[in-house]
Amino acid sequence: MSIVPARPSSADTRAGRSPVAPLLGLAWLHFLNDGAANFLPGILPAILVGLHAGAASASGIMAALLIGQGFQPFAGWLSDRLGGKALAILGVSGTTLGLILVGQSRGLPTLLAALALIGVSNALFHPQSLALARSLAKKRHGAIMSVFLVGGELGRGLYPLIASLVVAHFTTSGLWIVALPAIMSIPLIAPLLPPLVPRAANAAPVHWRRHARPAATLIAYAALRSFGLYALVTFLPIAWQHDGGSLVGGASLITVLLVVGVIGNVSGGLIADRLGRRIVLVGSSLLTAALVAIYLMSSGWIVWLILGLLGIAVFSALPVSVLVGQDIFPENRSLGSGIALGLGNSLGALLLLGFGVATSAFGVPTALWILPPVALMCALLAARL
Numbered sequence: 001m002s003i004v005p006a007r008p009s010s011a012d013t014r015a016g017r018s019p020v021a022p023l024l025g026l027a028w029l030h031f032l033n034d035g036a037a038n039f040l041p042g043i044l045p046a047i048l049v050g051l052h053a054g055a056a057s058a059s060g061i062m063a064a065l066l067i068g069q070g071f072q073p074f075a076g077w078l079s080d081r082l083g084g085k086a087l088a089i090l091g092v093s094g095t096t097l098g099l100i101l102v103g104q105s106r107g108l109p110t111l112l113a114a115l116a117l118i119g120v121s122n123a124l125f126h127p128q129s130l131a132l133a134r135s136l137a138k139k140r141h142g143a144i145m146s147v148f149l150v151g152g153e154l155g156r157g158l159y160p161l162i163a164s165l166v167v168a169h170f171t172t173s174g175l176w177i178v179a180l181p182a183i184m185s186i187p188l189i190a191p192l193l194p195p196l197v198p199r200a201a202n203a204a205p206v207h208w209r210r211h212a213r214p215a216a217t218l219i220a221y222a223a224l225r226s227f228g229l230y231a232l233v234t235f236l237p238i239a240w241q242h243d244g245g246s247l248v249g250g251a252s253l254i255t256v257l258l259v260v261g262v263i264g265n266v267s268g269g270l271i272a273d274r275l276g277r278r279i280v281l282v283g284s285s286l287l288t289a290a291l292v293a294i295y296l297m298s299s300g301w302i303v304w305l306i307l308g309l310l311g312i313a314v315f316s317a318l319p320v321s322v323l324v325g326q327d328i329f330p331e332n333r334s335l336g337s338g339i340a341l342g343l344g345n346s347l348g349a350l351l352l353l354g355f356g357v358a359t360s361a362f363g364v365p366t367a368l369w370i371l372p373p374v375a376l377m378c379a380l381l382a383a384r385l
Contacts, residue, residue: 022132026132027150033091034156039178045238063349071123079128092125094118101114130341150262161255164251165248214328217385218325223351228374231368239365242364257308277323280317280320288375355370
């Protein structure tokens with residue numbers, strides 16, 4: 001397979017245009033895309049009630065949303081072949097449409113179809129947008145990647161809360177309201193983005209054998225890390241409502257975890273630029289193991305503080321793992337980011353199905369004790385990257 005990383009257009013490079021406006025526009029699209037792709041945990045307890053399903057069904061519903069991200073490596077390959085910016089625009093448009101369709105679903109089959117559309121569209125968006133973000137950086141790739149990723153993490157954190165507020169007042173049929181910012185923004189931001197040029201005909205091939213070992217380590221790390229995060233955002237709100245909490249209160253748990261985690265996104269990239277990537281990846285995993293255990297043993301107001309610290313720990317590794325994936329595959333950075341995010345997320349979704357079985361057998365609080373050992377396994381893998 002002959003592919004090279006997509007680059008910004010030669011016209012934009014010669015013009016020496018400032019990357020600030022495209023970067024902020026790209027970060028805003030990331031906010032909209034990841035919000036539309038990750039709102040579900042905030043309203044999942046209400047959906048389970050509407051479907052007359054138990055907590056174990058949450059894993060299957062979330063897997064339908066997430067497993068499509070395994071399409072990301074192919075989307076990265078396609079992005080480098082086609083260049084441009086169409087896949088990124090198509091992706092955020094598809095997640096927005098899927099969000100609207102979830103609100104119009106009246107049964108499990110149509111719900112799963114809408115979630116599958118969101119998952120595939122999310123996979124289309126990320127590889128090309130990540131390549132666009134890196135192409136805007138002359139240096140300090142970690143810092144630039146952190147700015148881009150902050151948009152996505154804010155969307156992931158705020159949309160569950162926003163969606164829960166809308167559903168609490170208008171039921172799920174009002175979810176189209178949540179899609180309005182994307183509908184208005186996409187036509188305005190698309191012209192700001194510099195198109196990527198497609199790969200050259202004489203591009204260097206991907207050296208699969210040379211990359212096999214580090215790629216396998218990264219995939220295992222990303223899968224376990226994603227599984228741990230998915231288990232938290234899926235089952236913390238369910239446990240909260242089971243204990244008598246409200247739908248909005250459960251969604252607020254996710255918002256605290258993910259929005260405060262933006263601090264980790266920014267600091268992780270900056271620390272990696274100064275001290276190295278392995279320190280960030282290992283430190284993030286060790287802190288995650290400790291903080292999950294502390295959270296499970298705590299109660300009262302302190303859990304909110306612990307969740308914020310946990311978000312910082314978890315998301316400090318995200319920009320670094322993307323850069324590691326891109327550098328493992330220097331011939332095709334879109335493929336590398338697709339593996340670091342998409343394939344890892346998809347495998348994490350499969351692991352989440354098994355976790356659903358554990359919640360049925362042992363209950364959600366007991367099953368969550370699986371997560372600290374999983375984070376320690378991530379630390380061991382990160383030490384080899």
